[in-house]
Amino acid sequence: MLTIPAFRIARAGLCLLISPAFCTFSNAQVDFNRQVRPILAEYCFQCHGPDAEKRSADLRLDVEVEAKKSAIVAMAEDSELILRIQSTDSETVMPPTSTGKTLSVVQKEILRQWVQEGAKYSSHWAFQSIADSESLLNSLPAPEAAATPIDRFLLHKLQEAGLHYSKPVSRARFIRRATFDLTGLPPTWAEVEAFESDVAKGSDERLIDRLMESPRYGERWGRHWLDIARYADTHGGAAIGFTTFPFSFTYRDYVINAFNHDLPVDRFLLEQIAADQLELPENDPSLAALGFLTVGMQFRNSNDTIDDQIDVITRGLMGLTVTCARCHDHKFDPIPTADYYALYASIAPSKAPSQLPAIGAVSDENAHMQYEREFSELKLKYQQFALEQNEVLRNRLRMQVGLYLAEIAKGVGEQDLSTQFLSYRTDDVRPLVFNRWRTVTVHGSSRMHGADLPFRLASTASQSHW
Numbered sequence: 334m335l336t337i338p339a340f341r342i343a344r345a346g347l348c349l350l351i352s353p354a355f356c357t358f359s360n361a362q363v364d365f366n367r368q369v370r371p372i373l374a375e376y377c378f379q380c381h382g383p384d385a386e387k388r389s390a391d392l393r394l395d396v397e398v399e400a401k402k403s404a405i406v407a408m409a410e411d412s413e414l415i416l417r418i419q420s421t422d423s424e425t426v427m428p429p430t431s432t433g434k435t436l437s438v439v440q441k442e443i444l445r446q447w448v449q450e451g452a453k454y455s456s457h458w459a460f461q462s463i464a465d466s467e468s469l470l471n472s473l474p475a476p477e478a479a480a481t482p483i484d485r486f487l488l489h490k491l492q493e494a495g496l497h498y499s500k501p502v503s504r505a506r507f508i509r510r511a512t513f514d515l516t517g518l519p520p521t522w523a524e525v526e527a528f529e530s531d532v533a534k535g536s537d538e539r540l541i542d543r544l545m546e547s548p549r550y551g552e553r554w555g556r557h558w559l560d561i562a563r564y565a566d567t568h569g570g571a572a573i574g575f576t577t578f579p580f581s582f583t584y585r586d587y588v589i590n591a592f593n594h595d596l597p598v599d600r601f602l603l604e605q606i607a608a609d610q611l612e613l614p615e616n617d618p619s620l621a622a623l624g625f626l627t628v629g630m631q632f633r634n635s636n637d638t639i640d641d642q643i644d645v646i647t648r649g650l651m652g653l654t655v656t657c658a659r660c661h662d663h664k665f666d667p668i669p670t671a672d673y674y675a676l677y678a679s680i681a682p683s684k685a686p687s688q689l690p691a692i693g694a695v696s697d698e699n700a701h702m703q704y705e706r707e708f709s710e711l712k713l714k715y716q717q718f719a720l721e722q723n724e725v726l727r728n729r730l731r732m733q734v735g736l737y738l739a740e741i742a743k744g745v746g747e748q749d750l751s752t753q754f755l756s757y758r759t760d761d762v763r764p765l766v767f768n769r770w771r772t773v774t775v776h777g778s779s780r781m782h783g784a785d786l787p788f789r790l791a792s793t794a795s796q797s798h799w
């Protein structure tokens with residue numbers, strides 16, 4: 334009698350049930366990072382992932398050796414993992430019914446095929462070292478149609494999919510496509526005509542060189558990096574109406590320039606994360622690179638600002654949501670809270686200066702001098718205003734001592750200062766002032782003034798003394 338392995342029947346049955354696309358590709362090897370990791374991350378890592386605090390059954394499915402201790406036996410149809418995802422018993426099925434999630438037929442089949450093929454793991458691309466392009470290239474066949482090294486990569490992928498290059502397009506169309514691609518703009522009529530009549534050898538290369546030398550090239554391609562850097566000319570979400578982001582354009586221009594001058598990518602990244610540590614001259618235009626860290630969302634507490642900076646570095650460069658580990662070990666990726674706070678500690682000592690450096694050469698000496706003059710006048714006015722207001726506030730607070738002590742007597746706890754930018758009515762208790770009084774009266778303070786002493790004694794006296 335002819336026996337057909339059970340899994341083949343299952344797959345044949347599946348093809349009737351599910352999309353033809355799956356059937357077409359089901360013979361290719363399952364790709365762990367593209368197909369398996371997303372399923373495990375979405376349905377399993379929450380309880381069998383990197384977060385030790387929330388791990389169930391002492392089982393990690395994100396680490397190959399751990400998973401293969403019990404749950405997965407490579408190539409075994411009766412691996413515990415397979416039995417669990419295929420179980421029809423609500424007590425044993427994974428993910429547990431309590432999660433409200435169920436694996437689809439296709440997802441179960443992907444996991445099954447993966448185990449069948451040996452359950453191979455590979456690490457997230459962000460943790461793999463960058464492949465040496467030379468040896469990568471040499472591993473590819475060198476077909477005759479390959480005019481440039483880039484063609485070898487293209488042809489390799491095309492051949493895999495059974496495709497070929499399309500026929501070359503007309504010269505007019507070629508210049509139009511190339512100009513849009515490299516500068517984001519259409520070519521002028523004169524440029525089209527010039528290109529059409531330039532029939533000498535190397536005209537395509539000359540066209541590409543011309544386009545890449547255009548300042549429009551950096552504007553077009555820098556834009557993509559500015560998206561990653563969550564660049565903005567304005568800041569949304571500001572509570573009291575400051576909407577423009579002064580000088581953020583200096584960062585934008587830095588990025589455009591970097592593209593136009595073909596700055597090596599390692600230098601480009603280094604400057605954006607640490608230009609202040611590179612011992613550059615004090616008006617060096619590269620200092621504007623630090624806008625990468627500072628043009629983000631604006632917060633009134635430094636923890637959120639640092640969080641935003643960790644986020645732009647890690648999500649921007651590694652494609653990882655590291656900031657999830659601010660509150661708990663990452664549920665899906667191997668990032669413990671200890672790593673988050675190590676990053677935090679390396680960023681925390683850096684402060685954005687309240688007055689930004691004037692960068693680059695001064696183009697108009699007179700305008701610059703006038704700016705300096707007006708700036709110092711305004712600074713003086715500001716200082717005087719602050720002094721006056723300070724005096725007004727001090728006088729008022731002196732008259733309100735009773736108000737604060739009464740609050741403390743009621744046992745009101747320490748106040749949250751994150752909203753202290755809000756304005757208060759004259760007779761409101763101000764959190765910052767309240768906390769100071771509280772420090773002095775409840776805990777005592779080494780910097781206590783003589784005048785505080787009676788309050789301190791009064792507050793520690795027992796009720797019977799009154």
Ligand code: HEC
Nearest residue numbers: 376377379380389390392403404413414417427428429432
């Ligand atoms: C909400 C938490 C949760 C999720 C999500 C979850 N599990 Fe579990 N898993 C458990 C718990 C709790 C146990 C232990 C109780 C049991 O055996 O049923 C367990 C047990 C297991 C076991 C048996 C371990 C052993 O040593 O016997 C396997 C295998 C397993 N899970 C696989 C998975 C897979 C695969 C997924 C995702 C498709 C998944 N689990 C999703 C909570 C979860």
Ligand code: HEC
Nearest residue numbers: 379380384386387654655656657658659660661662664665
């Ligand atoms: C501001 C704090 C905070 C941040 C940031 C945060 N979480 Fe959480 N998250 C919690 C708390 C608190 C819990 C409940 C306790 C726990 O499961 O550790 C939780 C629970 C979870 C759970 C459910 C776990 C379970 O066992 O039910 C998942 C999944 C999760 N977080 C994923 C994420 C992801 C992904 C990110 C980043 C995109 C993230 N969290 C960022 C605070 C946070």
